[in-house]
Amino acid sequence: MSWIKNIRTRKSSVNMAGPLSHDHREKPITTTAATEIAIPSDDPLLTYIHQNRGAFEVDKLQLDSFMLRKLKDARVHLSVPLISQGELIGLLNLGPRLSEADYSTHDRRLLNNLSTQAAPALRVAQLAHQQQVQARERERMDNELRVARVIQQTLLPKQVPTLPGWNMAAYWQPARAVSGDFYDFINFPDGKVAMIAGDVTDKGVPAALMMATTRSILRVVAEGLVAPGEVLAEANNRLCPDIPPHMFITCLYALLDPASGLVRYANAGHNPPYKCAGEEIVEMRARGMPLGLMPDMTYEEKEIVIEPGENVVIYSDGLTEAHDPQGEMFGFSRLRQVLAAPHCGEELIHCMTNALRDFTGPDWEQEDDVTFVTLERLPAYYLSKQRTLARFTLPSHPGNERDAMEMVAEAVKPLGLPPMRLERLKTAVAEATMNAMEHGNKYRFELPVEIVVGLHNHNLYVTIRDHGGGKEMDEPADPDLEAKLAGLQSPRGWGLFLIKKMVDEVNVSSDQYHHTVELVMYLNREE
Amino acid sequence: MNTIPFEAHVRIQTSISTIDLHGDINAFTDADLNQAYTEAEANSPDRILLNFSDVSYINSIGIALIVGLLTRARSSNKELAVYGLSDHYIEIFKITRLAEYMEIYPDEASALQTSN
Numbered sequence: 001m002s003w004i005k006n007i008r009t010r011k012s013s014v015n016m017a018g019p020l021s022h023d024h025r026e027k028p029i030t031t032t033a034a035t036e037i038a039i040p041s042d043d044p045l046l047t048y049i050h051q052n053r054g055a056f057e058v059d060k061l062q063l064d065s066f067m068l069r070k071l072k073d074a075r076v077h078l079s080v081p082l083i084s085q086g087e088l089i090g091l092l093n094l095g096p097r098l099s100e101a102d103y104s105t106h107d108r109r110l111l112n113n114l115s116t117q118a119a120p121a122l123r124v125a126q127l128a129h130q131q132q133v134q135a136r137e138r139e140r141m142d143n144e145l146r147v148a149r150v151i152q153q154t155l156l157p158k159q160v161p162t163l164p165g166w167n168m169a170a171y172w173q174p175a176r177a178v179s180g181d182f183y184d185f186i187n188f189p190d191g192k193v194a195m196i197a198g199d200v201t202d203k204g205v206p207a208a209l210m211m212a213t214t215r216s217i218l219r220v221v222a223e224g225l226v227a228p229g230e231v232l233a234e235a236n237n238r239l240c241p242d243i244p245p246h247m248f249i250t251c252l253y254a255l256l257d258p259a260s261g262l263v264r265y266a267n268a269g270h271n272p273p274y275k276c277a278g279e280e281i282v283e284m285r286a287r288g289m290p291l292g293l294m295p296d297m298t299y300e301e302k303e304i305v306i307e308p309g310e311n312v313v314i315y316s317d318g319l320t321e322a323h324d325p326q327g328e329m330f331g332f333s334r335l336r337q338v339l340a341a342p343h344c345g346e347e348l349i350h351c352m353t354n355a356l357r358d359f360t361g362p363d364w365e366q367e368d369d370v371t372f373v374t375l376e377r378l379p380a381y382y383l384s385k386q387r388t389l390a391r392f393t394l395p396s397h398p399g400n401e402r403d404a405m406e407m408v409a410e411a412v413k414p415l416g417l418p419p420m421r422l423e424r425l426k427t428a429v430a431e432a433t434m435n436a437m438e439h440g441n442k443y444r445f446e447l448p449v450e451i452v453v454g455l456h457n458h459n460l461y462v463t464i465r466d467h468g469g470g471k472e473m474d475e476p477a478d479p480d481l482e483a484k485l486a487g488l489q490s491p492r493g494w495g496l497f498l499i500k501k502m503v504d505e506v507n508v509s510s511d512q513y514h515h516t517v518e519l520v521m522y523l524n525r526e527e
Numbered sequence: 528m529n530t531i532p533f534e535a536h537v538r539i540q541t542s543i544s545t546i547d548l549h550g551d552i553n554a555f556t557d558a559d560l561n562q563a564y565t566e567a568e569a570n571s572p573d574r575i576l577l578n579f580s581d582v583s584y585i586n587s588i589g590i591a592l593i594v595g596l597l598t599r600a601r602s603s604n605k606e607l608a609v610y611g612l613s614d615h616y617i618e619i620f621k622i623t624r625l626a627e628y629m630e631i632y633p634d635e636a637s638a639l640q641t642s643n
Contacts, residue, residue: 398554399530402584423615431587481624484594485601491594494587494623501622 043067049088055080055108055115078103080111082119090122148208149174149446152182155212159392159407161185161193163258165308167376167388168195169349173318174369174446180207180249181316181369184215186222191258194222195373197270197314198251198291206244214239214249214291228253228266229288229301236268236291236299243292250290252314261306261377266299273314275304279340284312311348312375313339318368325361334359349374350514357513387455389414393448396437396466404433404451408462411453415460415523425462425521428502431495432464432517440466440515460521469513530555531583535563543639544568545576552582552589564596568603575600576638580611590623597628606630610638 039046045065048056055078058071071079071093080092092115097103103111152174160168170183180200187193196218200207214235221234231253239249250270256263265273269290275282288299306312315335322330338355339348352372360366378386390411394400405426417425433449441447450465479497483489500506505520533550544567552560567575577596579585585593600607610632612620620626632638 401586402530402551420615420618423613424618427586427615427619430584434586434588479623481594481628485598485628487598491591491598492588494590498587498590498619498622 039067039070046088049081049083053081053083055103055111057103078108078111080115082115082122084119084123087123089119089126092118144205148205151205151208151212152180153395155215156182157185158394159390161187162388162390163193164387165378166258167347167378168193168374169347169391170371170373171349171353172369172371173353173366175318175366180211181318181371182211182215183314183371183373184218186219193256193258194228195254195256195314195375196251197316197371197373198249199270199316200247200249202247206247210243210247210249213242214251218251218253222253226255227301228255228264229286229299232266232268232288232291232299233297236289236297237295239292240295248290248292254284254312254314256306256375261308262303263306263312264301264303266301268299271315271317271320273312274336274339275306275310275312276339277307277310281336281339306375306377308377309379310377311339313348313352314373314375316369316371318366318370319356319372321368322356322360322364322366322370324359325363330356330359347374348376354511354513388452389455390453391451393450394433394437395445396441396443396447396449397445398437398443400437400449401430401433404449404464405430408451408453412460417521421521424502425460425519428499428519429462429464431499431502432462432519435495436464436466436468436515436517440468442468455523458523460523462519462521463516464519465514465516467513468515469511471510471515533559535559537563537566539567539570539572541570542573543576544570544572544574545578545635547578547581549581551584551586552592553584553586554588556589557592560592560596561599564599568599568605572605574606574608576635577607577609578611578635579609579613579616580634582611582616583613585616585619590619590625593625597625601628608632608638610634 043065044063045061045067048061048063048065057078058068058076061068071091074093075095076093077096078094080094081088082090082092092111094103094111156172157170160170162168168185172181172183174181180198180202182196182198182200184196185193186196196215198211198214200210200214202210217235217238218231221231221238225231225234232251235251243249249268251268252265252270252273253267254263254265254273263284265284265286266288267284267286268288272283272285275284282304284302284304286300286302289297313335320330320332320335324330334355338352341351349372352374356370390407392407394404408429409422409426412422412425429451433451436449437443441449447467450463452461452463452465454461454463476493476496479493480489484491499517499519503519504522505518507518507520509516509518530553531550533548533552533556535549536547538545538547546563546567548560550556564575577593597607607628608630609620611634612631617626617631620629620631630638
């Protein structure tokens with residue numbers, strides 16, 4: 001600004017103009033008093049500036065120009081356009097000289113030189129500002145997504161109920177955008193278990209918050225009411241007053257009596273679950289409007305019995321609406337085919353997730369969360385041989401291996417393991433979980449580690465499953481302490497070695513999508 | 528998360544330095560642990576003791592860090608010894624063979640007694 005001082009003006013200002021665009025929208029000009037004035041993009045002064053480029057005297061120009069009039073109103077005498085890369089990006093405006101004399105040719109030459117320096121600098125400042133604004137906007141959106149995702153993940157059950165004679169499993173694969181899928185389990189004192197699945201319309205933080213509210217309301221209402229139809233009706237009435245007008249929630253509420261296999265269910269607009277008995281697939285349909293639309297609705301209630309060997313699948317739209325690379329939808333008939341097919345040798349939930357992945361291919365642009373809950377009633381001969389003690393998932397976050405340790409320790413409490421064996425098991429679980437999170441899931445928060453603790457043939461099995469499938473499994477050599485001390489080997493590499501030493505058997509397997517480590521502890525050994 | 532944050536305090540005596548360890552020994556411990564070791568080395572002690580009495584969790588990365596300390600000790604001809612390990616971690620020190628390179632004492636008194 002020293003140039004301006006030397007010319008001894010009483011008032012000067014730099015006005016910013018936005019770059020001219022081709023669509024002739026109006027562009028604002030800000031004055032030093034920070035008022036925005038909209039200048040039409042066909043203003044003759046702009047044309048003049050582009051043709052003449054140099055400083056101009058405001059009083060000497062005869063143009064029917066809104067912009068020129070504004071400059072005159074602001075008592076600008078000399079205006080120096082700042083042009084960078086052919087674009088007008090600002091004006092250096094000078095008021096009258098203190099001496100009241102005109103600006104000389106020398107002055108103008110000085111100012112024109114100044115403008116060629118100032119214009120690019122100003123351009124850079126504008127671009128930097130724009131980038132900052134964009135970055136803040138991106139960060140704000142990322143933060144919002146992150147908040148919504150955390151709300152969602154915090155509220156989804158980490159543990160699936162373990163019921164003797166039943167295999168219950170849940171699978172949740174979030175899409176990029178945060179949608180409102182949720183599922184929940186409620187254990188009642190009489191041994192019954194409620195299975196809830198729902199979907200909130202809308203995306204982002206509002207949907208996540210609505211999901212949290214719905215989940216809480218359902219839990220409170222289910223404490224007092226038993227009948228699924230009544231639970232949904234009451235929940236609906238509590239949701240209606242506060243729900244935003246464009247939002248509603250589909251919800252399935254199913255109450256299982258594990259002793260008899262009886263399932264009572266009501267449905268508020270959610271996908272009807274399927275019951276599979278061998279190749280026979282039955283749709284579990286019950287009529288009812290989604291929650292939050294209108295108060296005082298009634299919900300039809302139905303019943304069905306799950307016999308040993310039969311399954312129920314509860315699923316969200318994200319599954320049936322998933323697209324393959326050719327744009328075809330997964331659809332209901334394909335889902336029914338997968339359910340009717342003989343088990344692929346694994347649990348139903350893994351057969352389903354594999355089928356989904358085979359269908360969508362590796363580059364799937366997932367639009368909607370995919371959620372399913374499977375309920376399998378084990379055939380009679382399994383009952384005495386097999387029992388699941390716990391089943392839970394953890395996000396792949398450093399430190400979560402500690403939680404895994406404690407949850408497994410809690411699950412095996414009834415077994416009364418001697419303290420040393422328990423400590424060894426805990427260490428093995430922590431190490432296997434760390435490997436799963438780090439090497440299998442690359443510490444990606446949205447890829448969980450699934451841990452199942454079970455008893456089979458008097459042995460304790462803990463399986464730790466990650467998403468690092470499709471890779472060759474190499475068997476690393478045992479760590480060589482001398483080599484490490486001599487600096488010939490990385491000090492790391494103790495994990496797998498420790499695991500093998502802590503438990504009786506370690507079985508590692510891998511398929512296209514998953515990598516599973518199975519820790520086995522023999523229970524009939526004397527310590 | 529259940530992780531207990533790590534802290535290390537160094538006590539320097541003539542010819543022995545003791546590093547009191549608190550909390551979990553895992554990936555997050557690296558900088559602080561090595562910093563404490565540097566402090567412990569400052570007076571050129573003959574022996575450096577690691578006090579594990581307040582440590583309840585050491586994972587494989589923690590083992591790697593201890594291997595790192597042992598390497599540092601050997602390179603400057605210092606003796607590294609430990610006390611206060613739980614039975615479980617004594618077993619792990621034996622399985623990893625760290626016990627062949629570091630004396631394991633039940634407590635501070637027995638660790639210091641050997642210095643005389």
